[in-house]
Amino acid sequence: MSLFEDTYRTIENCAEGIFRDKGSKFIAYAYPFTHEDQLKDILSEVRALHPKARHFCWAYRISPDRNVYRLNDDGEPSGTAGRPILNVLLSQDVTNIIIVVVRYFGGTLLGVPGLINAYKTATQEVLAVLDIVEKTVNDHYKIEFDYLVMNDVMRIIKEENITVGKQVFDNSCYMEVEVRKMQVNSVFARFDKIDNCTLTYLRTI
Known part of the structure; x- marks a missing residue:
């Protein structure tokens, strides 16, 4: 955020998006997120919804100046899950948000490019159904x-x-x-x- 900028883009509601590729299913959940203390509860909620899923990958971005973020590949090859999720948040310039993408393995390996595309697309799908609002x-x-x-x-x-x-x-x-x-x-x-x-x-x- 620049010295003279006093607005930011965020979400106010939760939403779900889905992407499928070669039998694998990627379900993305978006939550308003303003503090790291929320992370544990959100992950517990998503894990409870999908007890048989293999991976729960996530990225979040918080603060109006957008400079606080974390990501996690949760067992996927390094850089194939959390980073693509975060990159979508960066490209759409949204903050105070967390995206958790749940993966069900379909039996066919997608490879690094396929995983990157899947996590990116699932994130884009959930953001597409959300109303992104501008706040001061x-x-x-x-x-x-x-x-x-x-x-x-x-x-x-x-x-x-x-x-x-x-x-x-x-x-x-x-x-x-x-x-x-x-x-x-x-x-x-x-x-x-x-x-x-x-x-x-x-x-x-």
């Missing part, structure tokens, strides 16, 4: 302010179309918000003009 890269902040300036704060929230999460209103107020990365400087400039109002960075999603 948002910074999360907490805003702390006096109750007396609530109207000023809420005016900025509304005019800048800021998403509000957790909020507490008392003599001292607290609010967690999402600000689109490209808006951060302009939004900060507006909040800076309000007395007794501070913003603290939490994280980026």
Whole structure:
């Protein structure tokens, strides 16, 4: 992601695609995926669906800047499964996604080129049935302010179309918000003009 880019392509739903070649069957599953902690549960779910399958190969890509990824050939010849899956994710520029491809061996060896094509095509098949959505890269902040300036704060929230999460209103107020990365400087400039109002960075999603 470049310095001035604040959008990324991802998926919001799960889907399934299939490719067959010389009796072998390759079933691809796509899942929204934002953290490595999800990996174990997803693989367990797919293995439970296909207890007799021979290979469960996968690749994932996470983070809005698209620079975190892993892949696994799960017993297939090195570079014939996980890498082709990942290459499709790279070519279609999607992130926060995992693809698991289940292979049932059909009795005929496909060879290295055949395996690469099969895992690539199965991945393309599942992505073809998914709606790929564009999301903005948002910074999360907490805003702390006096109750007396609530109207000023809420005016900025509304005019800048800021998403509000957790909020507490008392003599001292607290609010967690999402600000689109490209808006951060302009939004900060507006909040800076309000007395007794501070913003603290939490994280980026």
